[in-house]
Structures are given as structure tokens and as C-alpha cells.
Amino acid sequence: MCGRLNQNQLLSLEKKELKMERRLKKAKEDKKSGLLVLNNICPTDYADVLRLEDGVLCGERMRFGLVPGWAKGTKAEAGKKFVHTFNARCESIFELASFRGPILRQRCLVPVRGWHEWPDRKTPYFIHRTDDAPVLLAGIWDVWESPFPEDVESGPVITSMSVVTTPPGRYMAKFHDRSPLILDDEAALAWLQPGLKAEDLRALFTPSESEYLEAYRVSTAANQARNKSEEVLQPIAPPVPQHGTEPLAPLPAEDPVHPLLPGLSS
Template identity: 35%
Template structure:
């Protein structure tokens, strides 16, 4: 599962690097309980507004080639058929912040998005918790942080949806997304958790993001361990356990033997 991650990428810089259109300032209705996000964010949690990369045609010039676009979306996919709740907002339900890649195409909440609304979710790294012995017969849930060894941005496969309230047709639609997960691969990652976000290598972006054609089924398959060979895992402070904590100290290095916080 991927239920918490960190991202420090600046949308403007990322847009320039990807030659993408920055649409992160487009107004959207705030979902109940959602928090506005500002980079950097070291403790991204479900219902936050998060950065995504999509490829879409221009609404005013649909015949033009599609362009990469950066958009903010609510993390926790809201299917288009979700009933309204409070005025202008969808009914509350369990946040669909993860979707199994091997089942998404046949799951009612995700199958439409698999066909035509696929995205990338950029992140610095993600967190998982591993139950470890704490002495005297006790155990502790130790948080680990998985990231690129060289500090590069990771791009995970995601799906997105557009929800509109029929009672307020003039209100901007709610954009929401989910992160696809797959079986963990590689000795280090499988030791910590049996699932991981689905990485999307850059050479597959064109096929994955293509708004006019389905993505090859092979892109939803468990990746080769080589795809995650640059990802390393390390224990981090339990500060990350609370979504109220947010800062670079969450990524402080913890000595695996002493359990003491050290320097980055």
C-alpha cells in the first residue's frame, strides 16, 4: 500500500523540465476534509490536493496534439457516478487512494479511468511501516522511507477521475486521483512490504498517458526488479506517524541498531 509520501518538487520547475503546461492554479472545489498542499510537503496523506501529470488535448483546439499538463487533484479517487453529498461535494466514502494494478481494469471504481484517464504522480519517496522487535517481547512499527538513491523524482502510475455535481453545473469539477500499486519486487522492498506503488519508467510515458488509446496491458504488470534497482529504503523517525507533523525532520536518518535519530 502507499498511503503516505513526500514531495518537494516545484510545479513551475517540473513543468519546465517536462515541457508541460502548468495548470495547478486552476480553481477546483475543495473536497470535504481536504488540505491545500504547497511544495515541499513531507507528509502527503489521502484527501490532500496533490500534484499529477496528465496528457490532454486543448479544449478549444481538440484537433491539436495532446500536451503534458500539471494538475492538482484530490488524492482519493471519486468515481464520476458518486452521488452528491453536501452542496457541490460528493458523498463521503472510503478514500480510494490506492488501486491494485492487476484488478483496476475490472473494478467498477477504476475501469473507466484505466481506459482514458491515466496519470503520473511525482514524489520524492514513499513511506511504509514494518513491525520489528523492540525487546522484552515487544514490537514496534518502524516507518521506512523509500526513495531514489540519487535523490531524483519518482513518477508513479495513477488514475484520475472527474466528478461534477448535477445540482451545481457551473461549479468547477472535482478532479481526484489514485495511485496504482503492484507486488513489491527486489529484496529490500519486499522485506518491508508486499506491495509498492507502480513505477512508470519515462520510456513508457507516451503510451501510459495517451488520452486517445488504451494503455498496453503490460504496463499494469508487476515490473522487473531492474525498474526499482535505484530505490533504497531506510528507517526514519516515528514523527511521520502523525499527519500533523510535516518538515524535513521526518526524513532524518535513524540508526537501525540504536534507533537514535542522526543527521541526514
């Protein structure tokens, strides 16, 4: 599961530092896409995403939680119905109606400085690279447009994405039974190429075993979706060591636990 993202505005791809050049906003895009959120990006927030457009790498902001182009109803109805599509499991991505079109035709990369996991559903850990390089997560995207007049003022178009997940590698298994699909530079560029077949994509569905991944405990302030401050990234305990295979044991309830919100359930 990968339900809370954190970003910065620099991306390292093929050992080059690239500024995120944002694509021009669609005239009818959801007005919420204009809000810049970098910390504690939750489902229904917007995040910066990379994709290929006519062979050129470009960035645009997409809703975290895919709304398929065929969804029916008003914007509020479609958004509510698809609030749990922020992750797409690699095992079923070619079968589920929401994902089977985008996985073959509309793939993207979600560059993050890290993400949060909750091993005991109460205690947040922040996962990142020890060298603080961006982590490239595999994503899929789609565009939906409301036909209803009441959605015109707030923007009837939603461009949205989901993060693809796999079973966890050894280190990630300490924190959850799912992991985002992490792609290195070569695999990341391959992911974006058009015309890939299902077998080509399945070959990329490999759990990450990177020795550069590191997780440390952060304040339960990260549990609150409205908290977008750097506080959600600050360590309050030493990093969890790479060695060992057992999931983390639950911690005693010392801090007040904030209510769980969408994004904390798999």
C-alpha cells in the same frame, strides 16, 4: 500499499528538468486544492500530478484518493465513502467500478521524491532513489461535482487520483506486500498516451526491480498525518541494503507509537 507521498516541484522526464507548470484551477474546485503540501501527503490531501491534455504535458493538483464521477451524495458523504481509494490494485483495476473507466481514459503520473511504508505497521521507512531523482508513479484520475447547494462555498468539484499498485519487487518486498507501479521515462510517456487497450496497459504492470531504490528508517513523527515537516524524511538509521529477500523483522518498541490513520492499512 502506497499511502504517504512526498514531493518536490521539479520533474525529470526524458532526461529534461521540467518545472511543474500548474494548470489553471477550476473555478469551482475544492478550496482544499489551494493548500500546497509537499511532505507526508496523506489520503484526502492534494498532490501535484501530470497528465496529457490535447497532447501537451501539464500539471494540476488532485486529491489523493479517487472519488468517481458517478458517486452520490454531498461532498462530505462522497469523500467519506471513498476515503480508501488512494490505491488501485493492478489485478482488479479493470473490474472495479471506481477504476475501470479511468484506467482506460484518464491516466496520469504522480512524481514523488519518495514515499513511506510501515513493515510492522508502526515503524516508518522512507523509500526514494539513491540519486534523489523523482520517482514516477502510475496514477488514474477522475472529476466529481456535487449538485448540493451546501457545497458551493467550499468548492463543489473534486479532481482526484489513485496510485496504481502491483506486487512488490524483491527489494520492496522487505517493506510491504504491495508496491506503487514505478515507471521509467519511456514507460511513463507510454502510460499517458490515449487510446491504449487493456492488454497494452497490463504489459506495463511490472514490479520494480530498480537497483536505485533505497529505504531508511525515519522517526515515528511520520505516523502523524498533521506533520508536514522535513522531519518525516530524515534518516535515523542506515539504509536497508539491497541484498537479501526476507521481510524486515519487527523492531523493539523504543519510540512512542502514534495512532494509525487512513493510509496505513492496505
